[in-house]
Amino acid sequence: FITGIAGQDGSYLTELLLSKDYEVHGIIRWDSIFTTERIDHVYQDPHVNGIRLFLHYGDLTDSGNLEKLIHQIKPDEIYHLGAMSHVRVSFDMPEYTANTDALGTLRILEAIKNSDLPIKFYMAASSEMFGSSPPPQNEHTPFHPRSPYACAKVFSHDITRMYREAYNMFCVNGILYNHESPRRGATFVTKKITRAVARIKAGLDKKIYLGNLEAKRDWGFTPEYVEAMHVLLQQEKPDDFVVATGETHSVREFLEEAFQYAGLGDWKPYVEFDARYLRPAEVEVLVGDATKAKEKLNWQPKIKFKELVRVMLDADFRALGLTPPGEGDRILKEVFPNRWWKND
Ligand code: NAP
Numbered sequence: 001f002i003t004g005i006a007g008q009d010g011s012y013l014t015e016l017l018l019s020k021d022y023e024v025h026g027i028i029r030w031d032s033i034f035t036t037e038r039i040d041h042v043y044q045d046p047h048v049n050g051i052r053l054f055l056h057y058g059d060l061t062d063s064g065n066l067e068k069l070i071h072q073i074k075p076d077e078i079y080h081l082g083a084m085s086h087v088r089v090s091f092d093m094p095e096y097t098a099n100t101d102a103l104g105t106l107r108i109l110e111a112i113k114n115s116d117l118p119i120k121f122y123m124a125a126s127s128e129m130f131g132s133s134p135p136p137q138n139e140h141t142p143f144h145p146r147s148p149y150a151c152a153k154v155f156s157h158d159i160t161r162m163y164r165e166a167y168n169m170f171c172v173n174g175i176l177y178n179h180e181s182p183r184r185g186a187t188f189v190t191k192k193i194t195r196a197v198a199r200i201k202a203g204l205d206k207k208i209y210l211g212n213l214e215a216k217r218d219w220g221f222t223p224e225y226v227e228a229m230h231v232l233l234q235q236e237k238p239d240d241f242v243v244a245t246g247e248t249h250s251v252r253e254f255l256e257e258a259f260q261y262a263g264l265g266d267w268k269p270y271v272e273f274d275a276r277y278l279r280p281a282e283v284e285v286l287v288g289d290a291t292k293a294k295e296k297l298n299w300q301p302k303i304k305f306k307e308l309v310r311v312m313l314d315a316d317f318r319a320l321g322l323t324p325p326g327e328g329d330r331i332l333k334e335v336f337p338n339r340w341w342k343n344d
């Protein structure tokens with residue numbers, strides 16, 4: 001059972017679980033337009049017998065709905081990925097963010113506890129919880145959250161651990177650093193840049209407007225991160241893990257790399273500053289120390305910064321009907337000969 005199934009991570013996780021013969025259920029929110037673009041390629045018509053993917057309307061702010069779904073589905077595993085996941089937006093909507101991202105987790109934990117079923121629970125915690133704690137950060141680094149989003153995730157992290165200790169439930173936190181892909185939401189900085197670069201190349205746009213270029217992030221590749229989520233729930237004992245590449249790069253470096261790869265040269269003529277993309281409090285630098293995941297889960301990322309930029313740009317070129325430079329596609333073929341997800 002996946003909350004946030006139509007999000008970036010939810011879509012890849014669905015493909016991974018279907019490739020492992022799971023029956024997958026997921027919550028989608030009702031909207032007046034379709035918002036399931038990321039999972040359309042795995043959609044299965046509910047009128048057909050023998051399907052393995054089921055979508056249910058629901059919302060993390062609706063306890064009764066969550067209780068009912070968990071009671072009906074009786075899942076073996078819950079991957080709780082649903083959230084208002086945009087840090088900048090969380091400053092505009094702090095109460096909604098806390099309701100969804102903090103209380104939403106509590107609602108699910110209560111529903112699991114009341115069900116008396118042996119459900120394993122994965123909580124999508126975040127490197128944002130570390131905030132201004134000096135890098136590199138690991139499972140023992142104190143949290144110093146710098147946004148309503150990060151504060152809500154700290155609550156969710158702690159309440160997940162608390163339910164594990166108090167009620168002996170199988171609950172884990174995956175403390176994931178930024179992970180990106182061609183399916184990343186278009187308002188996050190990596191996708192905003194690669195999409196804009198492709199549009200500039202195609203002659204559709206002339207400029208991109210950005211905020212703080214000096215912030216540094218530990219950017220990984222989403223398919224590898226959802227594999228970590230799955231492995232985390234297959235442990236004998238529930239435990240929390242940092243999942244990261246151990247490399248950090250600034251937004252400025254991402255720009256340099258993307259414009260160079262696209263053959264546009266220097267990024268400076270194309271980029272303008274816009275203060276609306278600044279945050280009231282910024283997280284300056286995040287770098288994860290994923291030694292524990294390497295040692296205990298045998299998890300290690302293969303795609304790092306440069307490869308990631310190439311993979312994302314190739315996809316954005318293709319989306320506009322441009323011939324991609326092709327290095328990203330080549331890397332994916334070489335590194336993942338048995339790829340379980342659709343190449344966008
Ligand atoms: P995403 O693309 O923004 O997806 C979030 C999903 O949550 C969407 O499907 C969204 O539904 C759903 N959602 C939002 N509010 C909801 C509500 N009130 N009720 C039910 N569903 C709701 O985020 P992501 O990148 O896949 O991230 C997945 C999770 O990992 C999130 O919890 C995020 O905070 C966390 N995380 C992400 C990263 C990262 O770098 N990506 C790193 C650490 C942690 P709609 O499709 O209807 O909008």
Ligand code: F7E
Nearest residue numbers: 085087126127128177178187188189190210211212215277
């Ligand atoms: O910002 C800077 C911005 O919005 C990255 C979420 O998945 O990862 C994500 O949160 C950096 C920040 O991601 C723009 O100030 C500059 O320093 O891509 P982002 P995020 O805030 O790191 C964590 C791990 C999560 O858990 C979250 O759910 O880029 N930046 N100019 C900009 N950011 C945006 N969005 N837009 C700009 O124009």
